Amino acid sequence: MAMMPGRMSEHIAVVAGLLTDNPFVIVDTEKFTDYVDMQKFEQVMFICMVGDVNNKTFTLVVYESILGTGTDASLVAWQSLAAETTANDNTEYVCCVRREELSAGYRYLRAGIVSQAGQDGEVSLIGLALNPIHEPASGSDMTSVTIKQ
Amino acid sequence: MAFNAKLCEFLPVVGTIDPAVIADTPVFGDEIAVADFDELMFVFSLGAVDKKVDCAVWEDDDGAAGNTQALKSATQLTASDDNKQVVINIRPHDLSATFTHVRARIVCEAAQAAPLSCVVLGANSGPIPTTLADLVTVAEIVP
Numbered sequence: 001m002a003m004m005p006g007r008m009s010e011h012i013a014v015v016a017g018l019l020t021d022n023p024f025v026i027v028d029t030e031k032f033t034d035y036v037d038m039q040k041f042e043q044v045m046f047i048c049m050v051g052d053v054n055n056k057t058f059t060l061v062v063y064e065s066i067l068g069t070g071t072d073a074s075l076v077a078w079q080s081l082a083a084e085t086t087a088n089d090n091t092e093y094v095c096c097v098r099r100e101e102l103s104a105g106y107r108y109l110r111a112g113i114v115s116q117a118g119q120d121g122e123v124s125l126i127g128l129a130l131n132p133i134h135e136p137a138s139g140s141d142m143t144s145v146t147i148k149q
Numbered sequence: 150m151a152f153n154a155k156l157c158e159f160l161p162v163v164g165t166i167d168p169a170v171i172a173d174t175p176v177f178g179d180e181i182a183v184a185d186f187d188e189l190m191f192v193f194s195l196g197a198v199d200k201k202v203d204c205a206v207w208e209d210d211d212g213a214a215g216n217t218q219a220l221k222s223a224t225q226l227t228a229s230d231d232n233k234q235v236v237i238n239i240r241p242h243d244l245s246a247t248f249t250h251v252r253a254r255i256v257c258e259a260a261q262a263a264p265l266s267c268v269v270l271g272a273n274s275g276p277i278p279t280t281l282a283d284l285v286t287v288a289e290i291v292p
Contacts, residue, residue: 006192007238008272012160014234021196021232023168023264045156049266051168090167092268092284095291097153122168122264124194124213126234 015044016110016127023051023124026058030114031125035068039107041129043098045109050088053121058088060113060125062095068108089121157290161282163189164257164269167255171202172260178213178253178267179284183241186271186282191236191253195226195268201258202265204235208248220244220251 016033017105018024024031036044048060097109159227163186164179181189193204203225209217220243239251253267271282283290 126267
């Protein structure tokens with residue numbers, strides 16, 4: 001990376017954060033990030049930052065999705081971090097996923113975090129994506145376009 | 150960079166401001182020795198803020214905040230900037246002469262009702278595995 005021209009932010013995009021509020025006081029309803037379209041990036045890294053929280057169990061999961069919508073029935077759990085019960089304060093958790101790790105037909109990723117109960121402290125979750133994919137212009141055609149070669 | 154490597158293998162988490170409700174007293178992140186990295190990227194995250202927020206990177210000359218001053222600052226954010234992110238890039242040559250360390254800084258004009266945070270990522274082409282450079286508070290990495 002260091003040998004590449006340009007600034008880090010020209011290679012690494014901030015592509016996801018907890019929806020609505022980030023950081024956020026997590027409760028027992030799972031809170032999700034934005035979807036990341038893995039057709040457009042080589043890989044993504046989710047970083048979860050935990051503030052001064054209570055000693056509650058919380059779980060961080062990265063999901064893959066076919067359609068990238070919240071009602072996608074095919075959403076499946078991808079990878080789960082070990083739930084922590086004590087001494088979580090001011091720690092970080094990192095989860096990396098490369099595009100080729102997605103199941104066949106799956107295109108989108110998002111992370112979700114949930115606590116066993118309401119927390120008094122804040123949690124932040126962001127997604128960083130590396131190396132945008134350069135594709136033919138036809139890759140950006142509307143889905144209604146049919147191309148005859 | 151090995152192109153089959155994962156981000157966490159060459160992009161360590163080297164500094165943070167842990168998520169917290171920030172007031173009008175500046176909060177600083179971890180001291181980072183710029184000589185250890187080719188470039189640093191600071192990512193600030195704002196929740197539902199109620200007041201003006203200043204995100205910046207400060208430099209100092211001893212790693213102990215002895216002689217410290219502002220290096221780069223983002224445009225001031227306001228109460229209408231809920232849920233925004235700010236990115237600041239730092240390279241060693243950005244620092245003033247004799248200055249060696251940097252750290253994130255957040256301050257609000259008054260007490261906030263919402264939390265703020267910052268994470269710093271370091272890019273390094275050196276031979277040492279960058280996982281060794283992760284903060285000791287990085288509890289788990291799922292590769």
